[in-house]
Amino acid sequence: MGRVNQFDVSWGAPRPERADAARNRQHLIATAREMIAELGQERLTMDALAERSGLGKGTVFRRFGTRAGIFQALLDDGERAFQEQVLSGPPPLGPGAPPLDRLISYGQARVRFLVEHQEIARAALDGRQPIPSGSQSPLSQAHIRMLLGQIDLGPADLDLLAIQLTAALDGPLLLYVSATDLNRAPDQVERRLLPGWHDLVRRICRP
Amino acid sequence: MGRVNQFDVSWGAPRPERADAARNRQHLIATAREMIAELGQERLTMDALAERSGLGKGTVFRRFGTRAGIFQALLDDGERAFQEQVLSGPPPLGPGAPPLDRLISYGQARVRFLVEHQEIARAALDGRQPIPSGSQSPLSQAHIRMLLGQIDLGPADLDLLAIQLTAALDGPLLLYVSATDLNRAPDQVERRLLPGWHDLVRRICRP
DNA sequence: AGCATAACCGGACTTTACCCCGCTTACGTA
DNA sequence: TACGTAAGCGGGGTAAAGTCCGGTTATGCT
Numbered sequence: 001m002g003r004v005n006q007f008d009v010s011w012g013a014p015r016p017e018r019a020d021a022a023r024n025r026q027h028l029i030a031t032a033r034e035m036i037a038e039l040g041q042e043r044l045t046m047d048a049l050a051e052r053s054g055l056g057k058g059t060v061f062r063r064f065g066t067r068a069g070i071f072q073a074l075l076d077d078g079e080r081a082f083q084e085q086v087l088s089g090p091p092p093l094g095p096g097a098p099p100l101d102r103l104i105s106y107g108q109a110r111v112r113f114l115v116e117h118q119e120i121a122r123a124a125l126d127g128r129q130p131i132p133s134g135s136q137s138p139l140s141q142a143h144i145r146m147l148l149g150q151i152d153l154g155p156a157d158l159d160l161l162a163i164q165l166t167a168a169l170d171g172p173l174l175l176y177v178s179a180t181d182l183n184r185a186p187d188q189v190e191r192r193l194l195p196g197w198h199d200l201v202r203r204i205c206r207p
Numbered sequence: 208m209g210r211v212n213q214f215d216v217s218w219g220a221p222r223p224e225r226a227d228a229a230r231n232r233q234h235l236i237a238t239a240r241e242m243i244a245e246l247g248q249e250r251l252t253m254d255a256l257a258e259r260s261g262l263g264k265g266t267v268f269r270r271f272g273t274r275a276g277i278f279q280a281l282l283d284d285g286e287r288a289f290q291e292q293v294l295s296g297p298p299p300l301g302p303g304a305p306p307l308d309r310l311i312s313y314g315q316a317r318v319r320f321l322v323e324h325q326e327i328a329r330a331a332l333d334g335r336q337p338i339p340s341g342s343q344s345p346l347s348q349a350h351i352r353m354l355l356g357q358i359d360l361g362p363a364d365l366d367l368l369a370i371q372l373t374a375a376l377d378g379p380l381l382l383y384v385s386a387t388d389l390n391r392a393p394d395q396v397e398r399r400l401l402p403g404w405h406d407l408v409r410r411i412c413r414p
Numbered sequence: 415a416g417c418a419t420a421a422c423c424g425g426a427c428t429t430t431a432c433c434c435c436g437c438t439t440a441c442g443t444a
Numbered sequence: 445t446a447c448g449t450a451a452g453c454g455g456g457g458t459a460a461a462g463t464c465c466g467g468t469t470a471t472g473c474t
Binding site for chain 2: 123167
């Protein structure tokens with residue numbers, strides 16, 4: 001909800017969004033959610049979204065820039081809510097617990113988040129964009145980086161380590177686990193991935 | 208080179224490819240390489256590829272199924288050659304060295320491979336495909352899995368660990384490192400990623 | 415060799431992401 | 445409150461991905 005348009009990457013909004021534009025974005029996102037629920041992501045077309053919203057095609061594209069942009073916006077939206085839990089919710093996810101515990105439960109929460117938003121997350125990938133589309137999951141990466149800073153790891157490239165961990169967390173879901181598995185048995189997937197993350201973090205962070 | 212068409216996922220070819228089809232695939236791959244070198248991946252269109260090859264559009268699509276399929280084929284091609292080095296080349300990459308050393312140098316070789324084929328690798332991603340397009344880099348994953356099996360890691364989900372490591376290896380390049388950085392200073396990227404991989408593996412595999 | 419059949423070929427056709435540009439509307443200033 | 449202007453709007457236009465199907469060619473069998 002904070003961003004002005006698809007080019008506004010910086011957080012401090014340089015200029016407030018015009019009222020009608022904000023209204024339209026809201027409406028577009030809501031309509032997109034409806035259509036995805038009804039038809040599935042692969043049948044969400046830009047034209048149909050525009051028509052059902054009662055807006056012009058041009059508007060849709062100015063808002064989101066590209067088809068993948070819609071899904072990124074949707075994901076951002078969900079991620080923002082999720083991130084609030086993480087930043088100010090109860091321990092061990094929120095502050096108060098030892099950083100290692102927070103890291104572990106963060107990963108577990110994110111696995112659940114990604115399983116839930118799996119369809120949208122896949123559609124937000126875009127092979128044509130030269131730069132990682134909107135730089136994938138920067139919030140997640142930043143949070144992991146922050147927690148790593150509070151753990152004593154000796155000399156290490158913490159920024160890179162955070163990137164690697166983020167990839168090890170997101171990758172198995174987005175790229176490597178078959179969609180069939182996920183749809184048929186999301187529970188089983190979680191039962192495997194959650195301990196996997198736990199184990200990975202323990203291995204990396206032990207002295 | 209081995210696969211009959213985009214639906215043939217199994218390795219043992221059920222039926223040999225017809226001679227003209229094989230010739231056309233060869234020719235298409237070669238032409239695609241030329242055009243990418245001349246124009247860049249984003250300007251490689253299916254129509255242009257067909258015309259320049261002197262073939263019909265239908266042929267191109269039957270061969271590769273989708274635009275991303277072309278890039279997957281190109282990547283497969285390169286990966287196969289790379290994999291031979293790994294399976295039968297000299298140590299520490301090839302067999303003969305201790306598995307931990309092989310794992311480390313494998314990652315380093317793969318980083319170089321991905322930096323080199325970066326453009327194609329990105330284009331091989333496809334957000335619309337419900338299943339991880341051809342299941343991304345299965346060869347790499349299998350090799351890592353094999354090496355992990357030769358290292359004493361105590362009780363662990365080795366298959367999942369291999370997936371996580373593959374993601375931690377590929378992810379930073381495909382998703383998180385900006386394309387600008389890569390193009391301007393591939394050397395610097397390597398200088399950072401190579402030690403990063405070394406460090407990650409040491410952390411995970413120490414007793 | 416001759417034939418049946420399955421695979422392959424090509425290019426016209428459809429769908430859809432994305433661009434363009436003249437018109438309209440909201441907001442800062444006087 | 446009136447005005448100038450920058451931002452927003454909409455829908456027709458383009459190009460490229462992906463589909464279809466009638467015609468063609470390779471291959472196995474006799």
